[in-house]
Amino acid sequence: MTKWDKLLIITVVFLSTLGMFYVKSISTNSDNLYLAIEVDGKPYKTISLGGSPKNQLITVETPAGINLIEVEGNRVRIKEADCRDQLCVKTGWLSRANQISICLPNRVSIKLIGGKEDDIDIISY
Numbered sequence: 001m002t003k004w005d006k007l008l009i010i011t012v013v014f015l016s017t018l019g020m021f022y023v024k025s026i027s028t029n030s031d032n033l034y035l036a037i038e039v040d041g042k043p044y045k046t047i048s049l050g051g052s053p054k055n056q057l058i059t060v061e062t063p064a065g066i067n068l069i070e071v072e073g074n075r076v077r078i079k080e081a082d083c084r085d086q087l088c089v090k091t092g093w094l095s096r097a098n099q100i101s102i103c104l105p106n107r108v109s110i111k112l113i114g115g116k117e118d119d120i121d122i123i124s125y
Contacts, residue, residue: 034112035111035113037108038108038111039062040062040107049073049112055072058070062106062108065106067082067103069110075093076094077094078108081103081105084105087104088102094112097114098114100112
């Protein structure tokens, strides 16, 4: 292996790493975050997180159960749920675009959506 082969390998690895960080930065746009709450696959409520310092508690009641969603600044979580497994509560805080938490027994999902629509989404990443 010559020194030019080594230089080529190092250059390709460096440019690949640089490209990976660029794609990650544009796919997780957190400038203007919106919280989208869905119940049974249908939109329930959309809230702009615009950096408001006040805390909000949103109660979502469905025939299957009740979920308590806590909004704190630019982050959100399912604080309480009356389902057995509590996986949605254990998911914790969501703070970046395209993060999602789902309570399957109660059929409630919350998702953070970036304000700017990009061609690159989390699946492309």
